[in-house]
Amino acid sequence: MKNKTDKTKITYCEKLGASDSQPLKDSEQVAKLLYQNWDKGAIGLQETFKVLLLDASKKVKGTYQVSPNGAMGTMVVDVKLLFAVVLKTLATGLILAHNHSSGNQRPSIDQEELTKKIQKAGELFDIKVLDHLIILPDGKYFSFMDNGLL
Secondary structure: OOOOOOOOOOOOOOOOOHHHOOOOOOHHHHHHHHHHOOOOOOOOOOEOEEEEEEOOOOOEEEEEEOOOOEOOOOOOOOHHHHHHHHHHHOOOEEEEEEEOOOOOOOOOHHHHHHHHHHHHHHHHOOOEEEEEEEEOOOOOEEEOOOOOOO
């Protein structure tokens, strides 16, 4: 008798083709892009963790919402699932992002540790974490790279 096994399938549809986008140059450009595409009805209510998937030219291949919307101050990121998507898309660079519904610009110790954990995992696959941005409800932002945390 054949042994049936469940197969996991990850699909990816590139909505914004890398060939159509411009290379990302700085945190201000990234923050504007993220803020424009963030759900304005929820940015002040719930925290969400997203990742920009980049090609070798730092062009956006796509975005992926890593964690479900959570209550203020709670953010769960499954690093295994994150990298399953990153590897499937053949991304070579990542920009991490989450919002602070409270308006507080500074990252927590847990968020700094999560960033380091993702960065370390990326090193195993030659995938660079280029930045981690905290997006605020008013469009202001905090960049880990600009503030020496990456």
